[in-house]
Amino acid sequence: MSSDFWIILTACLMSAACGLLGCFLILRKMALIGDAISHAVLPGIAIAFLLSGTRDSLAMMIGATALGLLAVFLIQWLQNSGIQSDASIGIIFTALFAIGVIIISLNARNIDLDLDCVLFGEIAYVQWDTWTANGIDMGPRSVWMLGSALLIILLLLALFYKQFKISAFDPAMAVACGIPVMLFHYLLMGMVSMTSVASFESVGAILVVGMLIIPASTAYLLTDRLGRMLMYSVLTGVVSSIIGYYTAYILNASIAGSIVTVAGILFGIAFVFSPKHGVLIRRLRQRRSQGTAIAE
Amino acid sequence: MTHLSLSDPIAVTDNNAMAMPLQVTGLTVAYHKKPVVQDVSFTLAPGRLIGLIGPNGAGKSTLLKASLGLVPSIAGDVKVYGKTYQQHRKKIGYVPQRESVDWDFPTNALDVVLMGTYGRLGWFRRPGKHEHETAMECLRKVGMADYAQRQISQLSGGQQQRIFLARALAQQAQLYLMDEPFAGVDATTEKAIISLLEQLKAEGKTVLVVHHDLSTVEAYFDDVLLLNRTLIGVGAVKDIFNADMLQQTYGGKMAVLQGKEGIVLAGK
Amino acid sequence: MWNTIGALILDPNVRWIIVGCMLLGLSSGVIGSFMVLRKQSLIGDALAHAALPGICIAFMLSGVKSTGGFFIGALVAGVLATFGIRWITQYSRIKQDAAMGIILSFFFGVGVLLLTHIQHSGDGGQSGLDKYLFGQAASMMQSDVYVLAGISLLMIVICVALFRLFKLISFDPGFAKGMGLPVAFLEQLLLLLTVIIVVAGIQAVGVVLMSALLITPAIAARFWTDRLHIMVMVSGIFGALSGLIGTLWSGMVSQLPTGPVTVLAATVFFAISALCAPRRGWLAKLWSRKQTKEQWQRQGGISHE
Numbered sequence: 047m048s049s050d051f052w053i054i055l056t057a058c059l060m061s062a063a064c065g066l067l068g069c070f071l072i073l074r075k076m077a078l079i080g081d082a083i084s085h086a087v088l089p090g091i092a093i094a095f096l097l098s099g100t101r102d103s104l105a106m107m108i109g110a111t112a113l114g115l116l117a118v119f120l121i122q123w124l125q126n127s128g129i130q131s132d133a134s135i136g137i138i139f140t141a142l143f144a145i146g147v148i149i150i151s152l153n154a155r156n157i158d159l160d161l162d163c164v165l166f167g168e169i170a171y172v173q174w175d176t177w178t179a180n181g182i183d184m185g186p187r188s189v190w191m192l193g194s195a196l197l198i199i200l201l202l203l204a205l206f207y208k209q210f211k212i213s214a215f216d217p218a219m220a221v222a223c224g225i226p227v228m229l230f231h232y233l234l235m236g237m238v239s240m241t242s243v244a245s246f247e248s249v250g251a252i253l254v255v256g257m258l259i260i261p262a263s264t265a266y267l268l269t270d271r272l273g274r275m276l277m278y279s280v281l282t283g284v285v286s287s288i289i290g291y292y293t294a295y296i297l298n299a300s301i302a303g304s305i306v307t308v309a310g311i312l313f314g315i316a317f318v319f320s321p322k323h324g325v326l327i328r329r330l331r332q333r334r335s336q337g338t339a340i341a342e
Numbered sequence: 343m344t345h346l347s348l349s350d351p352i353a354v355t356d357n358n359a360m361a362m363p364l365q366v367t368g369l370t371v372a373y374h375k376k377p378v379v380q381d382v383s384f385t386l387a388p389g390r391l392i393g394l395i396g397p398n399g400a401g402k403s404t405l406l407k408a409s410l411g412l413v414p415s416i417a418g419d420v421k422v423y424g425k426t427y428q429q430h431r432k433k434i435g436y437v438p439q440r441e442s443v444d445w446d447f448p449t450n451a452l453d454v455v456l457m458g459t460y461g462r463l464g465w466f467r468r469p470g471k472h473e474h475e476t477a478m479e480c481l482r483k484v485g486m487a488d489y490a491q492r493q494i495s496q497l498s499g500g501q502q503q504r505i506f507l508a509r510a511l512a513q514q515a516q517l518y519l520m521d522e523p524f525a526g527v528d529a530t531t532e533k534a535i536i537s538l539l540e541q542l543k544a545e546g547k548t549v550l551v552v553h554h555d556l557s558t559v560e561a562y563f564d565d566v567l568l569l570n571r572t573l574i575g576v577g578a579v580k581d582i583f584n585a586d587m588l589q590q591t592y593g594g595k596m597a598v599l600q601g602k603e604g605i606v607l608a609g610k
Numbered sequence: 611m612w613n614t615i616g617a618l619i620l621d622p623n624v625r626w627i628i629v630g631c632m633l634l635g636l637s638s639g640v641i642g643s644f645m646v647l648r649k650q651s652l653i654g655d656a657l658a659h660a661a662l663p664g665i666c667i668a669f670m671l672s673g674v675k676s677t678g679g680f681f682i683g684a685l686v687a688g689v690l691a692t693f694g695i696r697w698i699t700q701y702s703r704i705k706q707d708a709a710m711g712i713i714l715s716f717f718f719g720v721g722v723l724l725l726t727h728i729q730h731s732g733d734g735g736q737s738g739l740d741k742y743l744f745g746q747a748a749s750m751m752q753s754d755v756y757v758l759a760g761i762s763l764l765m766i767v768i769c770v771a772l773f774r775l776f777k778l779i780s781f782d783p784g785f786a787k788g789m790g791l792p793v794a795f796l797e798q799l800l801l802l803l804t805v806i807i808v809v810a811g812i813q814a815v816g817v818v819l820m821s822a823l824l825i826t827p828a829i830a831a832r833f834w835t836d837r838l839h840i841m842v843m844v845s846g847i848f849g850a851l852s853g854l855i856g857t858l859w860s861g862m863v864s865q866l867p868t869g870p871v872t873v874l875a876a877t878v879f880f881a882i883s884a885l886c887a888p889r890r891g892w893l894a895k896l897w898s899r900k901q902t903k904e905q906w907q908r909q910g911g912i913s914h915e
């Protein structure tokens with residue numbers, strides 16, 4: 047297989063996973079929690095590296111996911127004790143990210159993970175980092191990690207679609223009907239953590255945030271149905287990945303940075319031209335209603 | 343302390359209080375050090391419309407939420423048909439305040455009403471044909487059937503309120519707790535809501551409504567709970583909804599004028 | 611260890627850097643107090659991330675690493691980012707938090723794109739640009755420190771001079787408008803000051819963690835007092851101490867970037883405040899809650915007022 051194929055596949059799996067979760071994050075007004083989680087998994091990844099000494103994916107996945115959940119828990123705790131929600135987010139994710147950077151800096155020789163990778167990811171090298179089972183080369187490790195993350199997300203969302211939906215729309219009513227809202231909250235946060243970890247090596251911490259929030263927001267401007275919003279979000283994410291890959295090739299620059307840039311540009315286009323909620327159509331509607339008002 | 347009961351018309355003793363829709367005993371909720379709801383006890387009888395009345399900040403919403411376990415209480419006990427609310431959740435329909443949700447959520451009116459059926463569906467079942475029919479029927483009852491496919495942010499405030507009521511109907515509960523369903527609605531909606539309440543009552547259901555407009559209390563409700571942090575009074579409208587009790591509930595802030603048209607409050 | 615610290619302090623270069631970082635901590639603590647009270651804590655985060663493409667474009671245009679050029683580039687990018695966030699929330703149904711996330715990651719994405727483009731096009735002068743990601747105070751020149759010190763002093767002077775006005779717009783902008791104050795102008799000014807301090811701080815603390823210097827000391831200070839002027843002062847002091855500890859510690863250990871250590875120091879101040887502050891601290895609250903509950907139980911749930 048060519049390296050193009052593996053890189054694009056990795057990027058598409060990542061954007062599909064992020065796109066699905068991102069919809070629920072922005073509808074629950076938790077976009078910045080996603081930001082916090084993607085930063086907070088860093089110490090988990092660093093510690094897992096340090097303990098296992100390898101890129102053993104499973105250990106890393108579990109350790110870092112646990113840290114993501116810990117971050118959510120700490121943020122919640124600070125909020126409950128009366129600190130504004132965005133300040134709680136700011137305090138916790140910077141603290142955890144700082145710890146992660148310090149661990150990596152202090153153990154630079156033991157951890158095969160440089161700080162640039164933390165921010166940009168190494169998606170260009172996915173092809174060479176393969177997973178070998180019983181001496182057989184099974185293909186790039188990132189593809190396996192992201193693929194299984196996506197599978198878990200699809201499974202959970204398909205099984206519990208109605209619970210995730212009602213918890214996002216009206217959590218008080220959901221509790222009143224006996225739906226364990228907190229369980230689904232942490233399930234969602236767990237999935238975001240897991241996806242952040244799986245995406246981390248390929249696109250880096252901050253660009254995960256971009257793929258969580260930007261395609262979902264684009265989709266939010268294009269439709270009024272949750273099901274379609276999920277679909278559009280995945281679609282714009284995948285399109286950004288493909289265009290982004292070739293843009294990076296032309297500019298000789300970071301693939302991850304380029305994917306997020308393209309996603310941002312697609313958002314800009316939807317922001318202006320969306321037939322439902324775009325700036326242009328709003329202006330047009332306003333003018334028309336003014337026109338009729340004058341005519342009357 | 344005497345246990346106040348809405349016993350009219352059925353005489354309630356402690357024995358058959360077991361079957362009462364809602365029995366609240368000594369309920370106290372405190373934020374930080376301040377009690378917002380203090381030592382509230384009452385029992386609701388079946389087949390009645392009950393208004394929960396009191397000034398702003400009296401703890402009306404909090405009382406409702408605490409009864410459902412949505413906010414933690416520091417003392418007291420809530421029984422729904424003789425059991426804890428966890429055991430009888432399916433018998434309770436809750437209508438939160440309209441402002442408590444984001445109406446920009448990407449969904450339509452029918453979908454919101456369908457959410458009322460989620461509680462009964464259990465963990466894995468999806469709403470099917472039967473649930474869709476129930477939801478449409480509930481929309482029809484509130485006069486919103488024509489708006490089923492409408493995105494919810496395109497509805498007026500009154501229409502949104504009716505959607506919420508339809509959703510509560512879809513829960514097919516025995517006891518309804520409604521948080522200010524009349525707040526900021528148009529006259530059509532107000533009429534639709536009140537005829538719905540009458541219908542629920544006729545079906546033997548119990549409805550507790552947080553209400554603001556004192557001029558309509560006598561027309562709408564059978565019983566009232568007067569709340570200002572503590573329970574000031576509870577009983578049939580004709581017995582306790584009078585100038586004297588309202589003066590106690592609203593304190594010195596209001597002058598209560600009693601005229602032919604009913605009771606009017608005037609700010610001082 | 612004390613010897614190392616002594617040696618560091620005696621080193622005139624290090625002393626300059628320490629002074630610079632302390633001033634940075636002080637002024638960001640002061641500005642941060644207002645931002646936190648205005649519930650705009652994470653604006654600083656968005657601004658810091660947004661600065662990256664500005665820095666890169668400044669480098670691409672001028673071809674040299676100059677603090678002045680970077681500063682202007684980052685400033686322009688930061689101002690654009692604040693407009694972007696405002697436009698998105700104003701002209702679409704997207705909420706503030708998502709708008710911030712979009713702008714933050716989009717600008718950062720563009721920054722990464724440009725940064726890697728510069729690195730790959732490989733001319734020698736570009737190395738060190740990535741220091742802006744995590745901050746390396748040791749790489750600051752004396753002239754950088756002068757600039758930083760100047761900016762910090764200016765910030766503090768403005769905040770002291772306009773203290774009453776800032777207080778009013780943080781507490782009750784509607785009322786301030788009613789009084790005929792130029793609220794919009796003051797809000798813009800406060801935002802501009804934030805952009806300036808964020809940009810000034812990036813070299814020492816880095817893009818990713820700059821927001822912590824605005825938020826953490828201010829929230830820590832909030833635990834100790836209900837008075838704004840005391841909060842601003844305590845927050846400034848926490849910020850300055852974090853800067854001092856960060857510079858010293860990262861100076862002693864090779865390979866340790868300044869930013870994370872400074873942030874960690876600030877977080878420790880926060881943790882101590884959140885636990886131990888009288889009345890608002892966690893322990894104090896736990897105690898008072900327990901007392902309330904016991905009091906209720908003693909009274910048998912019946913009030914005796």
